[in-house]
Amino acid sequence: MDMNGGPKIVGFLCNWCSYAGADMAGTSRMSYPANIRIIRVPCSGRVDPLLVVKSFQQGADGVLVAGCHPGDCHYSEGNYYARRRFGLLRPLLDFVGVEQERLRLEWVSSTEGKKFSQVVSSFQEELERLGPRENRG
Amino acid sequence: MVDEIRSKAKELLTDGTVECVIGYERATDGVTARPLFAYTAEEIDRFIMDNTCVHNLARYLLDRKGKPTAVVVKPCDSRTINLLVQENQIERDKVFAIGVTCPGVVEAHWGEASDEAQPRCVTCSLEVPAVYDYLVTMPGERQTRTGFPDLERMETMSPEERREFWERQFERCIRCHACRQVCPGCYCPICFVDQLDPTWVGIRNAPPENQVWHLIRAFHLAGRCIECGECQRVCPVGIPLMLLNQKLAAEVEGMFDFRPGLDAETLPPFAVFKKEELEAER
Numbered sequence: 001m002d003m004n005g006g007p008k009i010v011g012f013l014c015n016w017c018s019y020a021g022a023d024m025a026g027t028s029r030m031s032y033p034a035n036i037r038i039i040r041v042p043c044s045g046r047v048d049p050l051l052v053v054k055s056f057q058q059g060a061d062g063v064l065v066a067g068c069h070p071g072d073c074h075y076s077e078g079n080y081y082a083r084r085r086f087g088l089l090r091p092l093l094d095f096v097g098v099e100q101e102r103l104r105l106e107w108v109s110s111t112e113g114k115k116f117s118q119v120v121s122s123f124q125e126e127l128e129r130l131g132p133r134e135n136r137g
Numbered sequence: 138m139v140d141e142i143r144s145k146a147k148e149l150l151t152d153g154t155v156e157c158v159i160g161y162e163r164a165t166d167g168v169t170a171r172p173l174f175a176y177t178a179e180e181i182d183r184f185i186m187d188n189t190c191v192h193n194l195a196r197y198l199l200d201r202k203g204k205p206t207a208v209v210v211k212p213c214d215s216r217t218i219n220l221l222v223q224e225n226q227i228e229r230d231k232v233f234a235i236g237v238t239c240p241g242v243v244e245a246h247w248g249e250a251s252d253e254a255q256p257r258c259v260t261c262s263l264e265v266p267a268v269y270d271y272l273v274t275m276p277g278e279r280q281t282r283t284g285f286p287d288l289e290r291m292e293t294m295s296p297e298e299r300r301e302f303w304e305r306q307f308e309r310c311i312r313c314h315a316c317r318q319v320c321p322g323c324y325c326p327i328c329f330v331d332q333l334d335p336t337w338v339g340i341r342n343a344p345p346e347n348q349v350w351h352l353i354r355a356f357h358l359a360g361r362c363i364e365c366g367e368c369q370r371v372c373p374v375g376i377p378l379m380l381l382n383q384k385l386a387a388e389v390e391g392m393f394d395f396r397p398g399l400d401a402e403t404l405p406p407f408a409v410f411k412k413e414e415l416e417a418e419r
């Protein structure tokens with residue numbers, strides 16, 4: 001992945017809210033770092049921790065999982081399950097030396113283009129502060 | 138004490154309660170123990186029970202689904218029964234649990250048994266099985282419980298030091314998957330590590346691939362690992378797998394107030410949620 005030298009971010013965005021939110025950021029010409037590679041998923045609850053761990057193994061510096069706000073999930077409760085899952089995956093990653101700040105779970109609705117661009121920008125700043133991930137891939 | 142196990146086992150076979158009793162017998166080295174599936178009274182006479190009886194025999198219940206079976210369980214092993222009933226893998230009324238209170242089992246290798254406690258026993262919190270239909274007492278002074286010093290030491294390390302520590306561990310893994318084969322929670326018909334399309338864990342044996350295996354194996358047991366310590370016992374290269382399991386167990390208990398296998402009713406943490414929770418942990 002050629003990413004202008006910045007931290008590499010993999011973003012798993014739910015189809016119904018966050019992907020639409022990112023789309024909105026794009027169509028309203030809000031700027032956000034180009035270093036994010038977006039993967040559209042049906043629901044934040046679809047994001048298997050395996051996808052996150054695999055992303056890190058393949059060289060990601062940070063992984064963003066974004067879904068609908070609690071209460072707004074298209075499938076009612078997928079995001080609540082995601083919240084439990086990633087709430088537990090973060091300390092496990094930290095335990096093996098992948099700083100838990102490198103995995104973010106955010107709620108972004110389809111009208112929150114601005115929030116999406118802020119989330120990605122602040123995530124990028126955080127990852128720059130942490131520095132590149134040592135990866136012997 | 139072993140007489141109690143033997144006579145109960147014979148009674149269960151004779152009155153037709155079960156077809157098979159899973160217990161321990163002396164291995165051919167004359168020192169260590171090995172599992173014995175007894176179908177007759179003569180076989181039952183070979184049963185033993187002492188601090189070399191390390192195996193978690195309840196794991197074999199997965200191979201006897203639907204068949205009435207009695208099994209000898211230590212406190213740690215007993216949690217397997219609750220786990221597997223909770224997960225609809227076995228039927229409680231097909232299992233007769235011969236529970237054994239346990240002062241702790243020792244490190245034993247072919248031809249030699251030491252006085253050293255198994256790591257799982259040092260951190261164990263149960264003295265009596267969580268579930269049993271008949272209880273016998275194993276004599277012996279209970280081994281000292283130390284809490285989790287290794288886990289606490291890990292927490293004082295920097296992320297960089299932890300990364301190096303685990304890299305050194307993971308690079309020794311030969312991916313024999315013995316840790317999975319022995320685990321009562323690892324019964325998937327097709328394990329992610331064996332999938333080729335997509336290939337989640339590359340065939341090559343290298344630290345990054347091994348890390349995917351280890352993190353996901355541990356995560357699949359999060360909220361399910363009953364801390365029998367078998368994975369670490371069978372690892373041929375001595376990777377401290379229980380550190381990963383115990384880290385997750387501590388987090389699960391802290392976040393969700395849940396410990397697996399203590400009963401068969403409570404829903405596990407990933408099957409439920411609360412609307413108001415964890416916003417700080419995102």
Ligand code: SF4
Binds near residue numbers: 368372374
């Ligand atoms: S038993 Fe040990 S060497 Fe074998 S796969 Fe598990 S951790 Fe790796």
Ligand code: SF4
Binds near residue numbers: 322363
């Ligand atoms: S992960 Fe290890 S300690 Fe936990 S249940 Fe499986 S074999 Fe036992």
Ligand code: SF4
Binds near residue numbers: 322323327329
């Ligand atoms: S490691 Fe995961 S996928 Fe493999 S058998 Fe265990 S629980 Fe199933």
